[in-house]
Amino acid sequence: MSDARQDVRKTYKLLINGAFPRSESGRSYEVLSSKGEFLANVAQGSRKDLRDAVTAARAAQPKWWGATAYNRGQVIYRLAEMAESRRAELAEHVGLAEGLKDAAAKSCVSRSIDRIVWYAGWADKITQVLGGANPVAGPFFNFSLPTPSGVVAVVAPQESSLEGFVDTVLAPIVVGNTVLAIPSEIRPTPAVLLGEMSATSDFPAGLLNIITGYTGELTPTLATHEDIDGIDLEGVSNDEAIELSALAAGSIKRVLRPDEHRGDAASLRRLRAFVETSTVWHTVGQ
Amino acid sequence: MTDKSLESSTLGSLQYDPAPELAAIARLRPSYGLFIDGRFTDPSTHEQFASLNPATEETLAMVSSANAADVDRAVAAARKAYDTVWSKTTGAERAKYLFRIARLILERSRELAVVETLDNGKPIRESRDIDIPLAAAHFFYYAGWADKLDHAGFGVSPQPIGVAGQIIPWNFPLLMAAWKLAPALAAGNTCVLKPAETTPLTALVLAEILQQAELPDGVVNILTGDGVAGAALVDHPGVNKIAFTGSTEVGRLIQQRTAASNKRLTLELGGKGANIVFDDAPIDEMIEGIIDGIFFNQGHVCCAGSRLLVQESVADEVLRRLVRRVEQLRVGDPMDKNTDVGAINSAAQLARIKELTDYGMSEGATRYTSSCVLPDKGYWFAPTVFADVTQSHRIAREEIFGPVLSVLTFRTPEEAVAKANNTNYGLACGVWSEKGSRTLWVAQRLRAGVIWANTYNRFDPSSPFGGMRESGFGREGGRHGLEAYLNV
Numbered sequence: 045m046s047d048a049r050q051d052v053r054k055t056y057k058l059l060i061n062g063a064f065p066r067s068e069s070g071r072s073y074e075v076l077s078s079k080g081e082f083l084a085n086v087a088q089g090s091r092k093d094l095r096d097a098v099t100a101a102r103a104a105q106p107k108w109w110g111a112t113a114y115n116r117g118q119v120i121y122r123l124a125e126m127a128e129s130r131r132a133e134l135a136e137h138v139g140l141a142e143g144l145k146d147a148a149a150k151s152c153v154s155r156s157i158d159r160i161v162w163y164a165g166w167a168d169k170i171t172q173v174l175g176g177a178n179p180v181a182g183p184f185f186n187f188s189l190p191t192p193s194g195v196v197a198v199v200a201p202q203e204s205s206l207e208g209f210v211d212t213v214l215a216p217i218v219v220g221n222t223v224l225a226i227p228s229e230i231r232p233t234p235a236v237l238l239g240e241m242s243a244t245s246d247f248p249a250g251l252l253n254i255i256t257g258y259t260g261e262l263t264p265t266l267a268t269h270e271d272i273d274g275i276d277l278e279g280v281s282n283d284e285a286i287e288l289s290a291l292a293a294g295s296i297k298r299v300l301r302p303d304e305h306r307g308d309a310a311s312l313r314r315l316r317a318f319v320e321t322s323t324v325w326h327t328v329g330q
Numbered sequence: 331m332t333d334k335s336l337e338s339s340t341l342g343s344l345q346y347d348p349a350p351e352l353a354a355i356a357r358l359r360p361s362y363g364l365f366i367d368g369r370f371t372d373p374s375t376h377e378q379f380a381s382l383n384p385a386t387e388e389t390l391a392m393v394s395s396a397n398a399a400d401v402d403r404a405v406a407a408a409r410k411a412y413d414t415v416w417s418k419t420t421g422a423e424r425a426k427y428l429f430r431i432a433r434l435i436l437e438r439s440r441e442l443a444v445v446e447t448l449d450n451g452k453p454i455r456e457s458r459d460i461d462i463p464l465a466a467a468h469f470f471y472y473a474g475w476a477d478k479l480d481h482a483g484f485g486v487s488p489q490p491i492g493v494a495g496q497i498i499p500w501n502f503p504l505l506m507a508a509w510k511l512a513p514a515l516a517a518g519n520t521c522v523l524k525p526a527e528t529t530p531l532t533a534l535v536l537a538e539i540l541q542q543a544e545l546p547d548g549v550v551n552i553l554t555g556d557g558v559a560g561a562a563l564v565d566h567p568g569v570n571k572i573a574f575t576g577s578t579e580v581g582r583l584i585q586q587r588t589a590a591s592n593k594r595l596t597l598e599l600g601g602k603g604a605n606i607v608f609d610d611a612p613i614d615e616m617i618e619g620i621i622d623g624i625f626f627n628q629g630h631v632c633c634a635g636s637r638l639l640v641q642e643s644v645a646d647e648v649l650r651r652l653v654r655r656v657e658q659l660r661v662g663d664p665m666d667k668n669t670d671v672g673a674i675n676s677a678a679q680l681a682r683i684k685e686l687t688d689y690g691m692s693e694g695a696t697r698y699t700s701s702c703v704l705p706d707k708g709y710w711f712a713p714t715v716f717a718d719v720t721q722s723h724r725i726a727r728e729e730i731f732g733p734v735l736s737v738l739t740f741r742t743p744e745e746a747v748a749k750a751n752n753t754n755y756g757l758a759c760g761v762w763s764e765k766g767s768r769t770l771w772v773a774q775r776l777r778a779g780v781i782w783a784n785t786y787n788r789f790d791p792s793s794p795f796g797g798m799r800e801s802g803f804g805r806e807g808g809r810h811g812l813e814a815y816l817n818v
Contacts (some may be wrong), residue, residue, distance in 0.1 A: 286590045
């Protein structure tokens with residue numbers, strides 16, 4: 045009678061400050077596979093959940109940026125290790141969410157993990173690539189360093205449930221920001237899985253917060269929240285991006301609009317989007 | 331609410347003979363048209379407004395007020411120049427135009443300094459030694475980039491954006507024009523520049539210089555006018571990029587108004603810079619640095635060190651020395667070569683400074699004001715220091731943009747950093763200490779785009795300048811300044 049065993053199903057929850065709460069609102073929404081079959085009831089995040097995530101991200105940011113660049117690279121690489129050992133599970137979910145055949149889903153997961161590795165390597169290189177010494181006329185040593193904008197909200201792509209999530213979320217993280225991310229509304233489970241992996245890797249609490257839910261309901265809160273420094277609008281339509289960009293002007297946020305060049309490894313656009321240039325002048329003398 | 335009398339000083343009694351610069355060197359015309367497509371338009375075809383000397387309230391020249399139709403014409407000229415000439419001009423040739431402009435600015439530097447001081451009210455010493463030489467240096471610096479863009483760190487063959495609309499403030503009129511035009515032209519864009527309403531004149535002299543340089547028609551167009559012209563430029567569908575320097579309030583509006591378009595945007599906005607003084611700082615240099623940080627250019631500086639954070643153990647000594655030094659500042663005729671503090675740029679700005687300093691008094695801060703005699707005519711505000719300021723006071727939170735310093739204290743480096751960062755702005759900060767490790771520790775934690783250690787208010791074309799948070803985004807100066815004008 046072994047066939048009669050019922051599988052143990054998972055509750056898909058939020059990731060806030062290293063913990064996995066349900067939405068404080070008590071709401072969830074039904075997520076279907078690409079074939080229209082029931083997959084899961086996923087937590088439907090609320091404004092309050094977002095605010096909690098901002099608080100967690102703000103608290104975590106100085107610690108994350110205060111770690112050595114070498115250490116940040118290792119932490120991100122550790123996520124790739126975690127994901128590698130759970131490739132099959134990720135591939136199953138990407139397959140169900142995106143309607144990919146087994147081989148295609150596996151190769152999508154492979155690309156995603158390779159992308160994590162690519163990002164991990166940037167942690168201790170971006171400073172030299174984007175910074176430098178400036179030859180000012182006078183007795184000063186003057187240098188410019190890329191520093192993080194602070195707390196960044198990411199609206200991850202709707203179609204690409206894992207690869208797009210990895211690409212948009214890790215770019216601000218590797219340069220020292222902390223992130224709250226809204227995964228694809230209709231295909232959230234691969235991102236939730238990756239969040240679980242991040243929490244069992246070396247990601248400090250609050251570095252990556254994941255709020256599943258209705259994109260249209262959550263994004264205005266992100267755009268208007270005064271303690272969010274930047275927002276990546278990859279996962280919204282052009283019309284929504286216009287509206288949200290105007291709202292984001294309230295606190296002069298850095299805004300990254302939907303980008304046709306996403307995933308282009310040759311472009312540093314995404315890495316540059318949420319860094320500031322901090323320039324220090326120091327006197328030189330005896 | 332107290333108004334303590336200032337300490338007397340032997341130096342305060344020293345008198346200087348007047349040393350006025352010659353106003354006639356300005357060679358101003360009675361009226362100016364707009365500079366569109368390489369030519370000045372006929373002034374009689376435009377509504378005119380007066381550009382005043384803020385030190386005397388006398389009219390310097392009549393200037394044309396651009397309307398939406400003028401903006402249309404200027405953008406069309408810039409587009410045509412981009413399509414037919416400038417985008418086909420090699421980087422090496424663009425560079426030579428910019429080198430030429432740099433040289434012409436230096437050749438006419440005395441004239442430009444006089445015009446700047448007459449129009450803006452800043453001391454001739456500053457326009458002569460800082461504004462004009464730095465403006466020339468910016469053109470010289472970016473000239474060299476024009477044929478080296480492949481090496482600027484944005485990949486091979488980075489492309490220009492197209493037509494740039496550039497709106498600049500009144501505090502450093504020619505210098506801000508140079509900060510905007512030089513990188514834009516080096517990167518291959520064409521420009522429509524709108525100078526500030528109260529300080530249009532050096533930009534018009536610059537237009538003459540562009541003619542002398544034989545810059546192709548329409549590559550740079552200069553539209554004088556008020557906010558109507560600025561708004562028309564921001565909204566114009568033919569403009570690909572907006573670069574704005576000014577208040578955070580207007581910057582916010584521009585970010586909202588450009589949201590619906592694909593226009594690229596950079597903003598250089600307000601600030602409330604903290605100048606942090608530790609107890610081991612060399613006191614003479616530090617007092618001069620504090621003075622320079624807030625009274626340079628009458629405090630009309632977005633990166634001014636308008637909040638002084640002094641370590642408690644030396645606060646009394648620093649305040650005593652500071653107040654004595656303020657009393658020695660020579661306030662008055664901007665054209666006098668000995669003047670330290672000139673005129674406030676406009677009646678509106680003077681009213682704003684008075685309003686905020688009144689709050690300083692009513693909210694309980696202690697006010698020290700220079701006893702200098704202010705001229706009867708013109709717009710003037712005596713250098714002022716507020717002590718006993720707390721973080722919640724309006725004079726500690728809002729940008730005054732005038733010669734007014736708010737003094738607060740701290741005990742530990744952690745507290746200094748927390749107080750310095752307790753603002754929505756993030757433009758500039760100063761750190762004064764002999765201990766390099768502590769200076770760098772503080773610098774790492776300040777949320778500011780520019781940090782001056784044991785100096786303040788230094789500028790250089792190779793050094794990126796710009797803010798974090800509500801002080802805006804994008805950088806001007808250095809390799810970083812090219813990004814604002816490249817499609818990368």
